[in-house]
Amino acid sequence: MEKLILFVDDSPTMRSSVSFCLRNAGYRVTEAEDGQDGLVKLQSIKDEGESVALIITDINMPKMDGIAFILKVKETDSKFVPILVLTTEAEKSMIEKGRAAGASGWLLKPFQSEQLLWAVKKVVWPK
């Protein structure tokens, strides 16, 4: 079974292009619109007896932003799941905040599929 990645971003364009890239590379992707939706999706994945291999999240999102989302995830039993941040946010202080919250890596938009996949490979075990 292909590894499952949860991708959280409020932009539908972003969601479809990232999902496309990941699916192309042989991963399964579940999409979420914001942090809150991300937590719901995470729970329902768990309810189905599955587990995510990686979470990729945006920072600036309505309802619940990326940092808050990461902090919430760290309170669940998915706390050891690697989390990559994919954002336009390049501010040093923000990156620090993300790291403190427990992000595994920080990637900048716009992304190139090669870079993204290469980063994913760094934190997800091969099948």
Place this chain on the structure above:
Amino acid sequence: MSEQDETLEIFFSETDELLRAAEESLLALESEPESASDIEQLFRSVHTMKSGAAMVGFMGISEYAHLVENLLERLRSRKLAVTNNLITFLLDAVDFIRSMVDQVSQGEAEVDPEILNQRKSQVKRYLGVEAVGASAEEQEPEAPAKEPVEEADEVFSFYKIGLRFEKHLFYSGQDPLLLLLNLSELGEFVQVVPDLSGLPDYENFSVYDLHISWQLIIKTKFPREDLEDVFMFVKDDNDISIEDITKRYREGVDIELAEKKLGEVLVEESKITEEVLTGALEKQKMLGEILVDEGKVKREDLEKAVAKQEESRKVYRKTTIRVDVEKVDSLVNLGEELGIGLSKTQSLLEKQTGSAPTEVLEEMENLLKVNREFQERVARVRMFPLEGTFRRFQRMARDLALEQNKEVKVIITGLDTELDKEVIEHCTDPLKHLVRNCVDHGIETPEEREAKGKPTSGTITLKAYQRGGRVFVEISEDGQGIDLANIRKKAVEKGWIQEDEVLTEQALLQFIFKPGFSTAAEVTELSGRGVGMDVVRTQLDQLGGTIEVRTEKEKGTTFVLCLPLTSALMEVLHVIVQGTSYLVPVQIVAGTEKFDQALIKNVGAEERVYPFRGDYLPIVDVAKILNLGTPSVNGNSTVVIFVDTGQKVFGIPVDELLNSQQIIVKTLETNYRSVKGLAGATILGDGSVSLVLDLLGIEEMVFKDSFKGDIDHEVEKEGKSV
């Protein structure tokens, strides 16, 4: 045996071991060129061979080994680097020594002096002794004029990488092992040392914290940035150090230092001279002497202990002897005859119970038991570990890969697993074919592998283990896997299946064992000897073994061979067909059905079929096939036994199904002549003779040869009665 002969025997068996050890070290060195212990073992092996050969008067071997030893001495002192070229050359040198030894063991001259001289100057060229004079003898084509310089190493760098992770690494979703895995894709780990000193005691241990740090040395073609890149996400919060030690490392000062004796290091660095060291070492006392001097141990106790130790070493050395196989075989035969005699006596005694006291019968029972164990033990003597066979394949895979410019690592496990000598001999060819297949068709070229994100060097694993009364040999590689779509295409082309036929993966894979599957397109220079997987299957069948295959695209293929421990013992079903008793090898029995005459159906005019597990399968009349010509076919049948020969499944109606038992098969050739359809005969416990059916042979007779002959005829007759 004269004393001289005995010495020779010892020399041959020792040299055999040494050659194997040398080869082993060379292969190990190939994957770990810096391994001092392997260089040392190699050196010792050749050195011992040299002196041994001189002792028994084989001067050619000795002289050649002496030169090779000189060459190895340079390796040992690191004046020469281990390169692939050099290893190939040395493997060749080992082969040459072996060929000389083989010659003399057959009582012939070691070698043509001219060839020996050529070989010797080859080595000398490596040694640089004959740098000028060599050109005169340039006619030998295989003489590598290439300098054994460190060309291959030139592009590699060595980095020492220290990984001190922060305790809470796991909370940031990072996994140190995954990092190591990613790093391993950039090169080869020369050394990995975990530091466990940070592990807390039991009470303070938390499984969510990381307590281990690592220090490793990697040999890589990639620049430093690529190494740093692996740690991109963790380098800020953790203590990651990367140091280029290419220079230090190659000079052998860095890592090897720890393994060397202090004295040697001091001499090497010219702090003291060799003489000073030797002088100092002489002053050093042995442990025992020191203890005696200090009054901790009495001298006589020490001497006793030393004597005991020596005795034990002597015993250890004596634990193996070489025995002619014929001697063992005659023991097997005698044990068998003893068993038959005992069985007969027993049944004679039982017939006249009135006169035979129970003690006698009990004693008989006991003797039979002892004899059974005796036979088993003797069968064990014929068993050998698979080690030699596996080592040979390791070497073969390496050579094959080299010829095809592929990189292959061969891992062998379960070397102690023992098998009957005869089984080993008969499974060597099929195994060889499979290993060859792995290299030829499984493992991709380094470029292809790299493009797929796999390590450039492929891995072939040979694994043996015993489970129950059978030995399993697994051969797996991490290559491209078998293309199922391709198999389907071919099967359709051959008309074996319909285009739209739905088949399981396993069913599709079975086609590779079908005769005629292998096509010219697949025949490479190496595996093309007209031998396909069908031959592998047939050879294993004859041996009473089976083969299974698993494959996954881009992950590789695994073949699992299931072999009997010994070919002499066979598990059989005892059946009665029209009053005659036959034995059917259990391992190919697929199942049994109650016989009902009404269920037989005629298919065309050629085949009669019988329902079995939802299919209609052909049934075969054994008595007819073997030309025993008994009338009233199937009249008394009560059961149909279905057998699966791997090519075909068919049924055999029998009158009676008795028990299953282990028997020792005797071939008919020895006393009579070979009979098609019969694998041999055995004497049953009650002293009666029973025939073992050769179902492959029967299958051939029924489904290939006699389509137009007997069967037609038979079916015609049959047709009326149904």
